[in-house]
Amino acid sequence: MSEEQPTTGERGQAVTPMYPSGKVLIGGVEYNARIKSGSAESGDEVIVVGFEAFGLLVGKPESSPE
Numbered sequence: 001m002s003e004e005q006p007t008t009g010e011r012g013q014a015v016t017p018m019y020p021s022g023k024v025l026i027g028g029v030e031y032n033a034r035i036k037s038g039s040a041e042s043g044d045e046v047i048v049v050g051f052e053a054f055g056l057l058v059g060k061p062e063s064s065p066e
Contacts, residue, residue: 005031005051005056006026006027006029006031006048006056007048008048008049008050009047009048010026010027010047010048011026011045011046011047011048011061012024012025012026012027012045012046012047012048012058013025013026013043013044013045013046014040014041014042014043014044014046015030015042016042017039017040017041017042018033018034018035018039018040018041018046018058019039020034020035020037020038020039021033021034021035022034022035022040024046024056024058026048026056031055031056032054032055032056033046033055033056033057033058034052034054034055034056034057034058035057035058035059035060036049036050036057036058036059037059038060040058040060044060045060045061046058046059046060046061047059047060047061
């Protein structure tokens, strides 16, 4: 019943505006997510930086240290 979660560092795309919560598409699967800081527009690239009870925690790749 539970879906496998993406791993930290995986990249995807915001499918809704994130102010700060919304939905992201990663590996063809849609997830509830919250952006760590700032906001993201639909279509922006995001990267998984962590996990929360309600969904994923994401950031923008250019602001995420690698």
